[in-house]
Amino acid sequence: MNSSPTSTPTPAPAVRAEGLVKTFGDQxxxxxxxxxxxxGEVFGVLGPNGAGKTTMLKMLATLLPLDGGQAEVFGHDVHTEPHLVRQLLGVTGQYASVDENLTATENLWLFARLQGLGRIEARQRGRHLLEQFDLTAAAAKPISAFxxxxxxxxxxxxxxxTRPPLIFLDEPTTGLDPRTRGQMWDTIRELVSEGSTVLLTTQYLEEADQLADRIAVIDHGTKVAEGTADELKSSVGRATLQLELVDVADLAATADLAERMLGEAPVLTPESRRVNIPLQRTDQSVDVLVALRDRGVAIESVTVQKPSLDEVFLALTGHDAGPEQSPDTTAGADRGADRIEAVR
Structure with a gap:
């Protein structure tokens, strides 16, 4: 008797949410x-302060109840199975929730004990994490000196x-200097390479561009776009062909040819012999370069520049992604208790 092959069920995504709603009064x-x-990916949620990023993360982490919609973490319902969900994730908020009066070693030991580790295992795990995060030299220092x-x-x-498979990072590099921010980026990349999944909220466009495999753009509580950084950039079009000519005398002829071919005048910078030619499609750059070669125009350098995420965000929302005056509605809540609550 022939037996039909059994199909392996597709594992549930790390996070699935549909129609999430959270209201505070009339807002x-x-x-x-x-x-x-x-x-196994870094998923970025990009938006300014007040966009709803932190509120959404707290809902997914079971720290705030859902007022509408549904959400799952690795197939477990956030509303009906909160204790299972909390065992599958770690949460790091915008502000450090460590105890100022304890040392680094004491803080890690305390958190390990709160999460059920025995005394010996808690100390071993703390030592390992201090080494992993390059904090061994500061292990005995009080956090007030950090x-x-x-x-x-x-x-x-x-x-x-507890090395959870899913990590929520809520604006983890806010307020850090560029060098320390780069170190945090390296740490996040290392976590993903070791099998973790990261959901990252940020208001830094460069951070989303550098780290995220896919990005959701959030503004005023609504998702306005989603895709890879390249997909989002392509969605607004307008790549630019940047040319540096050998001879400044060729600028006028280059500009004339490009405008006749593409229907839009390029931007000239005579002092640097540069021509910036707007493109509707990236492949138009080839046509322009071939035409310039045929006319004998010598070119020093060529670059095709895609739109930046800044331009994408401006096109999608009508404003930049810089800090706004109004913080997230829940920003005044006790962030220090967030992670402890999430792992109980």
Missing amino acids: RAVDGVDLEVHR SGGMRRRLDLAASLI
Whole structure:
């Protein structure tokens, strides 16, 4: 008797949310957001302060109840199975939730004990995390002596005590200097390379561009776009062909040819012999370069520049992604308790 092959069920995504809603009085802080985070990726949620990013993350982490919609973490319902969900994730907020009066070692030991580890295992895990996050030399120092970057690294280390498969990072590099921010980026990349899934909220366009495999753009509680950084950039079109000519005398002829071919005048910078030619499609650059070659125009350098994420955000929302005056509605809540509550 022939037997039909059995199909392996597709594993549930790390996060699936449909129609998420959160209201505070008359304000809809999160307004019908759909989200799907694949296993093993960095998923970025990009938006300014007040966009609803933190509120949405707290809903997914079971720290705030859902007022509408539904959400799952690895197939477990956030509303009906909160205890299972909390065991699958670690949460690091915008502000370090470590105890200022304890040392780094004492903080990690405390968090490990709160999460059920025995005394010996808690100490071993703490030592390992201090080494992993380059904090061994500061292990005996009180947190009050730590820099902002050291506190943030310790906060992330504490969220990884049980090595959850899913990590929520809520603006993890806010307020950090560029060097420390780069170190945090390296740490996040390392976590993903070791099998973790990361859901990252940020208001830094460069951070989303550098880290995220896919990005959801959130504004005023609503998801306005989603895709890879390249897909989002392509969605607004307008790549630019940037040419540096050998001879400044060729600028006028180059501009004339490009305008006749593409229907739009390029931008000239005579002092640097540069021509910026707007493109509707990236492949138009080939046609322009071939035509210039045929006319004998010598070119020093060629670059095709895609739109930046800044331009994408401006095109999608009508404003930039810089900090706004109004914070998230829940920004005044006790962030220090967020992660402890999430792992109980």
